[in-house]
Amino acid sequence: xxxxxxxxxxxxxxxxxxxxxxxxxxxxxxxxxxxxxxxxxxxxxxxxxxxxxxxxxxxxxxxxxxxxxxxxxxxxxxxxxxxxxxxxxxxxxxxxxxxxxxxxxxxxxxxxxxxxxxxxxxxxxxxxxxxxxxxxxxxxxxxxxxxxxxxxxxxxxxxxxxxxxxxxxxxxxxxxxxxxxxxxxxxxxxxxxxxxxxxxxxxxxxxxxxxxxxxxxxxxxxxxxxxxxxxxxxxxxxxxxxxxxxxxxxxxxxxxxxxxxx
Amino acid sequence: xxxxxxxxxxxxxxxxxxxxxxxxxxxxxxxxxxxxxxxxxxxxxxxxxxxxxxxxxxxxxxxxxxxxxxxxxxxxxxxxxxxxxxxxxxxxxxxxxxxxxxxxxxxxxxxxxxxxxxxxxxxxxxxxxxxxxxxxxxxxxxxxxxxxxxxxxxxxxxxxxxxxxxxxxxxxxxxxxxxxxxxxxxxxxxxxxxxxxxxxxxxxxx
Numbered sequence: 001x002x003x004x005x006x007x008x009x010x011x012x013x014x015x016x017x018x019x020x021x022x023x024x025x026x027x028x029x030x031x032x033x034x035x036x037x038x039x040x041x042x043x044x045x046x047x048x049x050x051x052x053x054x055x056x057x058x059x060x061x062x063x064x065x066x067x068x069x070x071x072x073x074x075x076x077x078x079x080x081x082x083x084x085x086x087x088x089x090x091x092x093x094x095x096x097x098x099x100x101x102x103x104x105x106x107x108x109x110x111x112x113x114x115x116x117x118x119x120x121x122x123x124x125x126x127x128x129x130x131x132x133x134x135x136x137x138x139x140x141x142x143x144x145x146x147x148x149x150x151x152x153x154x155x156x157x158x159x160x161x162x163x164x165x166x167x168x169x170x171x172x173x174x175x176x177x178x179x180x181x182x183x184x185x186x187x188x189x190x191x192x193x194x195x196x197x198x199x200x201x202x203x204x205x206x207x208x209x210x211x212x213x214x215x216x217x218x219x220x221x222x223x224x225x226x227x228x229x230x231x232x233x234x235x236x237x238x239x240x241x242x243x244x245x246x247x248x249x250x251x252x253x254x255x256x257x258x259x260x261x262x
Numbered sequence: 263x264x265x266x267x268x269x270x271x272x273x274x275x276x277x278x279x280x281x282x283x284x285x286x287x288x289x290x291x292x293x294x295x296x297x298x299x300x301x302x303x304x305x306x307x308x309x310x311x312x313x314x315x316x317x318x319x320x321x322x323x324x325x326x327x328x329x330x331x332x333x334x335x336x337x338x339x340x341x342x343x344x345x346x347x348x349x350x351x352x353x354x355x356x357x358x359x360x361x362x363x364x365x366x367x368x369x370x371x372x373x374x375x376x377x378x379x380x381x382x383x384x385x386x387x388x389x390x391x392x393x394x395x396x397x398x399x400x401x402x403x404x405x406x407x408x409x410x411x412x413x414x415x416x417x418x419x420x421x422x423x424x425x426x427x428x429x430x431x432x433x434x435x436x437x438x439x440x441x442x443x444x445x446x447x448x449x450x451x452x453x454x455x456x457x458x459x460x461x462x463x464x465x466x467x468x
Contacts, residue, residue, distance in 0.1 A: 156348055158346040158347065158348060159346060159356070159359070161343065162341065162346065163359055163360075165310045165339070165343065165419070166335065166340065167332050167333070167334075167335035167339060167363055168332060172332075172362075172363060252311065252312045252314070253312060254307075254313070
């Protein structure tokens with residue numbers, strides 16, 4: 001695999017592409033040029049941070065360091081999921097973190113070792129980018145699924161109590177909410193596939209080809225990655241809901257959020 | 263036989279309660295009358311095992327009733343809450359949910375059986391597609407009493423009874439199916455409808 005050879009002049013020319021676009025926007029009086037600039041700076045900051053973490057992982061070449069970095073990335077993703085799902089309680093970060101981490105590591109390693117046949121899955125250059133890709137695709141479906149589940153519990157609490165009072169187990173009574181959550185996760189995946197099929201995956205495939213991955217392998221990798229992208233939010237949501245049960249239901253199966261009103 | 267044995271409820275506002283004791287045999291019912299809606303609901307929740315009690319026991323045929331498995335409740339207990347305020351939940355979806363619980367027992371109600379029962383008690387088939395929030399309390403309670411009959415329940419726990427039609431159906435259920443009924447109401451005029459009654463306010467303000 002041939003690496004890129006960035007010179008100082010090359011970097012300046014690359015930056016010029018962005019600066020020229022910004023100048024064009026400004027000269028045409030497009031008001032959001034400031035937003036474009038801030039978005040670019042934010043993205044540059046995040047890229048620098050990720051590059052720094054990956055560099056640290058490569059330098060350490062240690063499984064524990066890689067897992068720690070994956071944990072940090074997962075923590076940021078968990079906070080994003082809780083914020084986007086509008087659950088409203090910071091304590092949910094822990095079960096979201098746990099649910100995501102377990103499904104990420106298990107499914108990520110399954111994908112790398114069993115599906116792709118990678119012999120050294122814990123190499124930082126393989127493990128962390130894989131975790132990053134999977135985390136990136138997991139956040140939105142997770143957030144939507146959790147929002148659907150907890151909105152359901154809040155607004156259909158009477159249905160839940162009715163079923164429990166008539167002999168439903170907790171699992172049977174919340175099955176309706178699980179269904180709603182899965183529906184949202186699947187809908188988010190379908191939406192993502194519509195974009196990903198024509199935008200992201202072909203780009204990923206081209207990058208793989210640039211790095212000398214044969215065409216059929218690159219296509220298969222993208223195809224199976226799409227499969228992991230639907231499996232992951234489903235596993236993560238179920239694990240999260242299992243871990244978060246005690247935050248929502250007390251030991252008698254009462255919904256805690258209603259306080260003493262029900 | 264359902265027995266309340268020196269039962270006191272977990273209500274912080276009422277620390278000095280007179281323990282509730284009552285024995286209900288087959289075909290008997292009790293009307294619990296109170297002015298505090300929340301206290302009535304806590305009593306029902308306690309019976310259904312969803313809240314702790316501070317002391318006492320509830321026994322069914324001599325065995326602890328609260329804490330029994332979901333399978334027992336599924337077989338024996340019909341819980342009729344006040345009307346749900348969920349506008350996007352239809353009557354049909356609620357009854358389908360109940361049917362799914364009872365499917366394994368073989369008493370999932372067929373549409374035909376249900377329509378026959380509804381016709382008997384004067385309910386229109388059209389309510390199946392209505393939202394539960396649009397139903398009157400009487401209509402909601404009547405259709406769930408009908409479900410209790412169809413599913414051969416032995417214990418009916420019903421909240422906020424105000425309609426004579428509903429109490430008439432409950433009395434028929436007790437007489438014909440040998441059920442035990444525990445009902446709550448805020449209407450003192452309903453106190454003498456069943457064999458026994460409890461004035462909950464007197465017990466709470468001991």
